[in-house]
Amino acid sequence: KNQVEQSPQSLIILEGKNCTLQCNYTVSPFSNLRWYKQDTGRGPVSLTIMTFSENTKSNGRYTATLDADTKQSSLHITASQLSDSASYICVVSRMDSSYKLIFGSGTRLLVRP
Amino acid sequence: NAGVTQTPKFRVLKTGQSMTLLCAQDMNHEYMYWYRQDPGMGLRLIHYSVGEGTTAKGEVPDGYNVSRLKKQNFLLGLESAAPSQTSVYFCASSRSTVQPQHFGDGTRLSIL
Numbered sequence: 001k002n003q004v005e006q007s008p009q010s011l012i013i014l015e016g017k018n019c020t021l022q023c024n025y026t027v028s029p030f031s032n033l034r035w036y037k038q039d040t041g042r043g044p045v046s047l048t049i050m051t052f053s054e055n056t057k058s059n060g061r062y063t064a065t066l067d068a069d070t071k072q073s074s075l076h077i078t079a080s081q082l083s084d085s086a087s088y089i090c091v092v093s094r095m096d097s098s099y100k101l102i103f104g105s106g107t108r109l110l111v112r113p
Numbered sequence: 114n115a116g117v118t119q120t121p122k123f124r125v126l127k128t129g130q131s132m133t134l135l136c137a138q139d140m141n142h143e144y145m146y147w148y149r150q151d152p153g154m155g156l157r158l159i160h161y162s163v164g165e166g167t168t169a170k171g172e173v174p175d176g177y178n179v180s181r182l183k184k185q186n187f188l189l190g191l192e193s194a195a196p197s198q199t200s201v202y203f204c205a206s207s208r209s210t211v212q213p214q215h216f217g218d219g220t221r222l223s224i225l
Contacts, residue, residue: 004155032211043117043203043216044156089155098210099144099163100171103155 004104023090119217136204
């Protein structure tokens with residue numbers, strides 16, 4: 001079954017600290033993996049897209065990694081800011097049905113001052 | 114640029130009523146999508162469109178209909194609303210299937 005699982009479900013960190021969010025998937029055949037940030041009451045916003053051949057991709061203080069062999073990805077946030085408080089959603093696309101993305105249920109991050 | 118605009122932002126319906134949710138994008142994207150987001154679950158695809166005049170079923174299409182008469186607009190209709198359709202509905206668009214999807218800010222729909 002095609003699934004995307006994220007951990008932890010929620011996380012609280014202090015402003016300025018780093019954190020890492022995890023994503024495991026069983027989607028096959030794999031096309032690409034995406035990370036989105038969703039602020040409360042807003043729609044998701046794309047952070048990164050990685051294909052099979054990409055191991056690391058950065059977007060400012062956000063760095064995503066992909067291990068296609070173990071079907072794992074992580075999103076590392078450096079020097080967290082209060083504005084990083086949001087849900088982070090891992091999304092995987094299949095090669096044979098690229099229109100239909102498979103969404104994880106997200107990790108809710110709270111950054112405290 | 115407004116990006117993806119959804120109207121209305123909030124709506125409360127009674128069981129059996131009908132309504133249409135409107136999505137408009139100004140990025141000249143070919144692909145458009147309707148999703149629903151429920152607590153504790155990932156977004157689920159309701160219907161999608163690969164271009165003007167085309168529509169196709171997603172993962173959870175039952176109880177919904179869509180139309181894409183103009184490239185920039187994608188309408189989602191509920192013919193006879195049911196409490197199980199209480200959700201937050203998101204519209205998205207993209208230039209291609211490997212490009213990022215751009216989302217609107219959602220329509221919060223409650224059905225009593």
